[in-house]
Amino acid sequence: xxxxxxxxxxxxxxxxxxxxxxxxxxxxxxxxxxxxxxxxxxxxxxxxxxxxxxxxxxxxxxxxxxxxxxxxxxxxxxxxxxxxxxxxxxxxxxxxxxxxxxxxxxxxxxxxxxxxxxxxxxxxxxxxxxxxxxxxxxxxxxxxxxxxxxxxxxxxxxxxxxxxxxxxxxxxxxxxxxxxxxxxxxxxxxxxxxxxxxxxxxxxxxxxxxxxxxxxxxxxxxxxxxxxxxxxxxxxxxxxxxxxxxxxxxxxxxxxxxxxxxxxxxxxxxxxxxxxxxxxxxxxxxxxxxxxxxxxxxxxxxxxxxxxxxxxxxxxxxxxxxxxxxxxxxxxxxxxxxxxxxxxxxxxxxxxxxxxxx
Amino acid sequence: xxxxxxxxxxxxxxxxxxxxxxxxxxxxxxxxxxxxxxxxxxxxxxxxxxxxxxxxxxxxxxxxxxxxxxxxxxxxxxxxxxxxxxxxxxxxxxxxxxxxxxxxxxxxxxxxxxxxxxxxxxxxxxxxxxxxxxxxxxxxxxxxxxxxxxxxxxxxxxxxxxxxxxxxxxxx
Numbered sequence: 242x243x244x245x246x247x248x249x250x251x252x253x254x255x256x257x258x259x260x261x262x263x264x265x266x267x268x269x270x271x272x273x274x275x276x277x278x279x280x281x282x283x284x285x286x287x288x289x290x291x292x293x294x295x296x297x298x299x300x301x302x303x304x305x306x307x308x309x310x311x312x313x314x315x316x317x318x319x320x321x322x323x324x325x326x327x328x329x330x331x332x333x334x335x336x337x338x339x340x341x342x343x344x345x346x347x348x349x350x351x352x353x354x355x356x357x358x359x360x361x362x363x364x365x366x367x368x369x370x371x372x373x374x375x376x377x378x379x380x381x382x383x384x385x386x387x388x389x390x391x392x393x394x395x396x397x398x399x400x401x402x403x404x405x406x407x408x409x410x411x412x413x414x415x416x417x418x419x420x421x422x423x424x425x426x427x428x429x430x431x432x433x434x435x436x437x438x439x440x441x442x443x444x445x446x447x448x449x450x451x452x453x454x455x456x457x458x459x460x461x462x463x464x465x466x467x468x469x470x471x472x473x474x475x476x477x478x479x480x481x482x483x484x485x486x487x488x489x490x491x492x493x494x495x496x497x498x499x500x501x502x503x504x505x506x507x508x509x510x511x512x513x514x515x516x517x518x519x520x521x522x523x524x525x526x527x528x529x530x531x532x533x534x535x536x537x538x539x540x541x542x543x544x545x546x547x548x549x550x551x552x553x554x555x556x557x558x559x560x561x562x563x564x565x566x567x568x569x570x571x572x573x574x575x576x577x578x579x580x581x582x583x584x585x586x587x588x589x590x591x592x593x594x595x596x597x598x599x
Numbered sequence: 600x601x602x603x604x605x606x607x608x609x610x611x612x613x614x615x616x617x618x619x620x621x622x623x624x625x626x627x628x629x630x631x632x633x634x635x636x637x638x639x640x641x642x643x644x645x646x647x648x649x650x651x652x653x654x655x656x657x658x659x660x661x662x663x664x665x666x667x668x669x670x671x672x673x674x675x676x677x678x679x680x681x682x683x684x685x686x687x688x689x690x691x692x693x694x695x696x697x698x699x700x701x702x703x704x705x706x707x708x709x710x711x712x713x714x715x716x717x718x719x720x721x722x723x724x725x726x727x728x729x730x731x732x733x734x735x736x737x738x739x740x741x742x743x744x745x746x747x748x749x750x751x752x753x754x755x756x757x758x759x760x761x762x763x764x765x766x767x768x769x770x771x
Contacts, residue, residue, distance in 0.1 A: 256684060314688075323681060323689050323719030326726045327652040360722060468654070 250274050253341035254369055257319045259312040262288045265299035273297070280369040284313050317364055320345050325360075330484055332360045334460060342372035342465030342472030372465060374473055378406075378567065378590035379413035382558055385572045385581060386414055386528070394418060394452055394502045394526035396553060398575075400533045401560035406567040407530040408462050408506060410560065410588060412473055414528055415463065415504045419476030421451030454479045455500030455525075457490035462506055488512035491520055502526045514548045521553050535559050536573050549575060556581070560588075605771060612770070613763035620759015627748040627755070633669055634741040637707050638734055640666035640674060641714075645730040648723055655689065655719045656682045673697055677715075690715035706740035 251274070255263045262282065266274065269290070279291035280299070287305035290297045298305035308316065320337055321328055331337045336346045349364035379386075386397055397414075399407050458464045458481055464471035466483040475481070480498045482490045487505050491513075494500055503520050505513075508531045517527050533539035536557045540546045548554065554575055561570040567588040572581040643665035647658035656678045663674030677696035681689060693715035697708050714733040718726065 318688060318719075319684055321719070322654050322656065324654040324658075325720055326648055326723040327654055329722055 248274070249341055249343070250277055250371060253339060254280065254343055254371065257316075257339055257345070257369070258282075259308060259316040259319070261301045261306045261312060262299055262308070262316075265301045265306050266290070268301070269299075277371055279371065282308055282313075282316060282367045282369075284308060284365045313364075316367060320347070320367065329360045331461075333358045335361070336460075338461050338465050338467050338472070339369075340467045340472065342374075342467070344370045344372065344462070344465070346370065372472070373409070374412060375409055375567075375588075375590035376413060376416065376474065378588045379410055379417055380590070381586060381588065382410065382414065382569060382572070383417055385556060385558070386418070394528070395555040396521060396526055397528045397556050397558060398508075398539070398548075398554040399528070399530040399558045399560065400535060400539055401530075402534060403532065405560045405562060406588065407560060409567070410558070411504060411506060411528065411530050412463050412475070413590065415454050415456055415479060415502075416474055416476045418452045418502055419454040419478040421476075451476065451478050452501040453499065455494035455498050455503045456481045457485065457487055457494055457503060457505040458483050459485060459487050459490065460506060463504065486512075488516040491516040495520060495523055495525055500525055502528060504528045506530050507532065508548060509544055511544055511547070514544055514551070514553070517548060517553050518551050527553065529554075534561075535571065536575060536578075552576065561585070609767040609771070612767045613760055616763020616766065617760040620755045620757070620762070623759070624752040624755040627744070627751050631741065631744045631748050634707060634737055634744055636666040636668050636670045637711075638737050638741065640670035641730055641734050641737065644674075645727055645734075648730070649727045652723065688716065689718040706743075707737055710736040710740070 250266065255266055258266060258280070259282075262280070265288065266277075266280065269277075273290075273292065276292040276294070277290050278293065281289045281291060285307060287307045288299040290299055300306065320339070325332070328337055332347065335348060336344045338344050346366075346368035347361060347364050348366050349361040351358045352360045352362055385395075387394060399411055401407050454476070456463050456475065456479055458466065461483055463473065464475055464479070464481040464483065465473050466481060469483075471479070471481050480494070480500065482494055485493065487508070488510070491503055491505065494503060503525050505517075505527070506529070508514065508517065508529045517529065520527050531539060531542075531545055533542060533545060536549065536559070539557070540549055552575075557571075557573045557575055558569060559571040559573065561568050563570060563585050564587050568585050569582070569588055570585045573579070574581055640662045644658055644662035647653040647661055648655075651658070653661065659674045659678040659681070663671040663678070666674075673693070673696045677689070677692045680692040680695060690712055694708075694712050697711060710733045714729055717729045721729075
């Protein structure tokens with residue numbers, strides 16, 4: 242059940258900001274506040290808001306707010322909820338998820354344990370990223386995610402550079418597979434009976450057809466779990482294993498939840514490749530993302546080359562920005578190398594920020 | 600009639616003196632119990648932090664539930680202040696919840712305020728060490744309280760009646 246949030250930046254991010262920065266954000270005009278993508282705090286330097294149009298200083302009484310030592314301590318306290326011990330994994334990964342799925346990136350002095358970063362201390366910068374889901378963004382991709390008869394999910398690898406919408410697309414694919422066909426959706430299912438217009442769930446009513454989706458969310462980006470509760474809308478059939486290394490998580494998910502589809506983010510290690518291949522052998526479809534510009538670029542990276550050579554994926558969805566942020570550049574049939582779409586198209590969906598659909 | 604009134608007054612005086620003595624003796628026992636409850640609460644807090652990795656507000660609330668009396672109330676209040684996010688650090692929240700004043704003589708207040716300044720600021724192993732140190736200080740206070748109770752409880756239990764009796768005799 243999603244709580245109705247008046248303004249996610251005001252209601253979910255502001256409580257985790259130090260008082261003067263909070264005031265500065267509250268004082269922004271509505272339009273500017275709603276266009277905020279990030280709020281960046283740096284120790285002793287002016288706080289900044291980041292929008293698609295550019296950066297702006299956050300001002301209080303006409304002056305840019307630079308966090309004092311006390312304010313910085315308050316910000317750390319508010320973000321960590323005075324529980325640094327409970328966030329060692331998050332601190333070593335460099336981010337903490339706030340309620341609403343908003344992520345706070347943190348950097349400071351790394352504390353090493355051998356070659357591994359055990360945690361961070363003396364934090365010096367924080368980046369509050371406003372979480373944006375785009376329900377429906379996968380509508381045009383879904384026909385390529387399913388087999389021709391729409392009864393089976395194919396193995397899909399989503400490729401792009403950083404910040405081009407891989408996780409947003411992955412999340413919506415997971416949601417749509419878990420939910421099943423929605424009223425008014427732009428594509429249709431042939432498996433099972435979908436709900437008719439005006440369908441509402443009631444006790445004992447049969448759920449629309451969908452797939453059991455197992456989400457292995459190593460970096461808490463897909464489901465944005467906060468204290469065990471997924472903050473992203475993932476539909477009724479999604480099970481999430483949060484913060485677990487992909488390779489272990491994939492095997493745990495297969496053994497414990499028997500998913501139809503496994504969804505995971507950023508394949509990059511040899512053990513990930515092994516686990517994905519193992520999942521494919523178990524008859525579980527895998528949808529994953531990776532950093533690469535296209536399948537040819539992916540083939541130049543050792544792990545991805547190995548994954549592709551093993552035939553673990555059927556299709557690659559390539560994202561770029563030729564038509565703007567969130568462009569589906571190509572959908573490639575990996576075995577034949579054939580392009581399945583004639584020209585790029587924009588991925589579009591309603592924007593839902595931290596629990597509110599705009 | 601006069602004798603009956605004197606007798607009744609005497610009984611009341613002895614009773615009042617006795618009750619006062621018992622109340623003072625009970626205050627020694629209560630002090631001992633309160634310190635034991637604090638030790639239980641901090642042990643529960645240590646478990647929540649070290650093994651459960653529970654967020655501090657919730658950990659304090661649960662630790663409060665594991666004990667009784669003052670620690671339960673204080674930890675619940677401190678957790679409330681902490682969740683509100685407007686009362687400064689954990690040390691300030693605990694000090695406010697304890698009603699601490701500068702120069703407070705209660706041993707547990709100092710131990711808890713000092714602990715509060717460190718709570719939530721470091722990894723679980725470090726937190727466990729800080730809590731163990733606070734427990735050690737409270738154990739010391741409890742040992743003193745036990746000594747005081749052993750020395751004074753029996754004395755005050757009887758001295759109240761005795762003083763009441765002496766006062767009665769003096770007034771007669």
